[in-house]
Amino acid sequence: MNRAAAVLLAAMVASCKQDDDPAGARALWDKINAGEGFRSWRRAPAYPERTPSFTAHADAVEIFVSPEMSAALRGSPPKITEWPQGSIVVKEGYRGDTRKLVAVMEKRADGWFWAEYDGEGETLFSGRPKICVDCHDNRATYSDWTYAIEFPR
DSSP states (O other): OOHHHHHHHHHHHHHHOOBSOHHHHHHHHHHHHSTTOGGGSEEOTTOSSOEEOOSSSOSEEEEEEOHHHHHHHTTSSSSOSSOOTTOEEEEEEEETTEEEEEEEEEEETTEEEEEEEETTSOEEEEEOOHHHHHHHGGGHHHHTTOSSOOOOO
């Protein structure tokens, strides 16, 4: 990574530290790690394994979707325009073999809840941080705010 990219990434990460709902973030962390945990969920179709990433999240990512989102991906109903309430996307970000972060989006009745944790599960930000909303906004109508998962066609 060149120096300019590293500086930009550091600035983006620093601006992301907006922990608006620490209790909600902790509850979401517990939810995605309950039972067998999110690593037992279906992987996002375009990410069947750890995949190189050119985003602010990490050098490589693994992406998992909750059973609610997985059912929608199977086409029930066949055409959707938003993900069902309860849908969760979990993105693990890696640098080499080290997990550096876990980014999570959960679809709630009032919209998406974002949380990002460091590799050990400590909350970095939560709620609806401006940087997340602004970045994902261009996907609002195309894929209901998600980048890694598109609507079934």
